[in-house]
Amino acid sequence: MRFSEKLVCTILLVVVTFFALGGSALLYGDFRDRLSSMAAQEQTRHSMLCYTLENRILTLHRQGDPVTEEDLQGYVNELVTPDGNGPAQLAALFHTAGDAAGEAVYSCLPADWAADMLPGNGQETILRSGDTLWRVYCSALLDDWTLYTAYDLTEAFSARARSLQRFLLLEAAVVIGAAAAAAIFSRKLIRPLALLNRASRQIAAGNYALRTDVRTDDEIGQLSESFDSMAAAVQDKVAALELSVQQREDFMGAFTHELKTPMTGILGYADLLRSMQPDPQEQREAAGAIYHEAHRLENLSVKLLQLLHLDEEELQLEPISLDRAVTQAVKAARPALDQNEHARVEALSTGLWVQGDADLLCDLVLNLITNAAKAGPGKTITVTAQQVGRTVLLRVRDQGCGIPADQLARVTEPFYMVDKSRARKQGGSGLGLALCTRIAQAHGGTLTIESEPGKGTAVTVTLQAAPQPEQGGAR
């Protein structure tokens, strides 16, 4: 059973019940009022009859005439005869002599009423005869006369029956009206629920961008709001998941490319060399290609291992002399500097100490200097450092070709190369800046790149400053 149907049924049940209860109470009260107003009328007529009879008896007494049954009989008969004024009236006159039971002097009461069914003096009762109900009154008169009168109540009961009929018709109309109204209202109330239901189904089916958007200020609105925030959370999670999958796929794609390209070259040239004796120039070319490609693979594997290593282990940081790390890096960078038309490095002694890992820090500076040398062969590279509060800013600046602004954000992605063919010629793996960024992060710092194409690039790494240790302390 649908919720709207349940709602309609419930509303109808309540309406019918209370309408029936209220209507019944109304009808009953009405009926009672009618009965009692009739009773007042009847009592008046009964009393008038009693009064008239007693008057007659007293008159007879005063004249000294005997009170005869015939006389009173005729009298009653005359009085009781319908005069078209008010409901039908019956009467009976009894005369009680001594202790004996009364004897009917006159009676037009129905014959099926036994004497013991009749009320006592001053009382009243309702008796049935055939289809008609009568209210019977009794009064004791002078000289052991007893008068019974009975009044027809049919009118009251038939009025009640008519009212009941009207009421039932009304009730039917009310039920139909209420059903229609309830159906319309319940549909209106249920509409947000149906919307919510449809939207949630679609969200569950994978349309995470959808929102239920039911704007009501009741519980359904709140439910919709909670549901929407849940959908938003799911969407974020799914997006994050997809992004991480995408990143991994990108990484794997770039990695296989970087791996397979040198391998293809090595395999191809090696196959050439082993299958035939080419002319010396070709032979040299093949050997050279194999050497360079193998070198590239080696470079790649070293950097990749460093990256993986950084991801796996927590670093143990200790105070490191920045000057020493830079000097070491410049020494290691010598071949790269010489290859690039003897680029020069200017590194000023700063006397600063930082929290770091000596080898990684040296690698970081080495990578940055090598990059700088490749960017600007024969130019000067400056390495500076300054302390700002508790951080040390290490900056490597070159006067090289620079990085286009639209690619600045991507250069730290693994395997991203601005100029692939130049990077290849210079033996780049595309991992250098990615590695530097990871090293900076492992030191709790950041790596930022500012560059102006044609003028040069400045890479700034933030590191944590360390107090200069006592003599004989850490390196």
Add this chain to the structure above:
Amino acid sequence: MNRILIVEDEQTISRLIQVSLTRAGYECTVANDGVSAADLIEANDFDLALLDIMLPGLDGYDLLEYLRPMGTPVIFITAKSSVKDRVKGLSLGADDYLVKPFEVEELIARVEAVLRRTGRGGQTLTAFDVTLDLAERRVTCGGRDVDLTPREFALLEQLMRNRGAALYRDVLYERVWGGEMTDTRTLDLHIQRLRKKLNWHDKIETVYRVGYRLKKE
């Protein structure tokens, strides 16, 4: 001579393909990025294009769009080896898909297969008066048919494909018979029979301590 366009941004590889295909008797043009490749495609009519997918400028898929209206067959050469990438490449209309790292032998075989399938040659190899029909596996010498055993046929194919280069005996053996060379006599015997059947006594040269070489014209 079939003209082949090689689009590959890795110079080592483009050079390797160029050297190998030139030796196999094709005329090669190399483009190192997508834009210059597109220019070359517009100015020339190639019989086949070998495309890398990840290229600076236009990528391989874009270049395929250029090539398709011209009916030039395309072989993708790429490091992307997932089924999804292959299906994408092939469904876009590439004729074949070669995954790095590849063997030069395989590359040449596929180039020939595609050329053959698209009716652009690749069926025959010619040296002096001998024609080798790869599709029908028939050899004619001066217009008359020559009966060759399958091994002799394969051996001749190897020599003709690598004209002017001295081929090592063990590699020749490996490529024709498969597996390690156990005795040298088998190869020498087949070479002698080839020389006799084709009357190529001076054309197939013995190179001391290396192997054999088919003279260049």
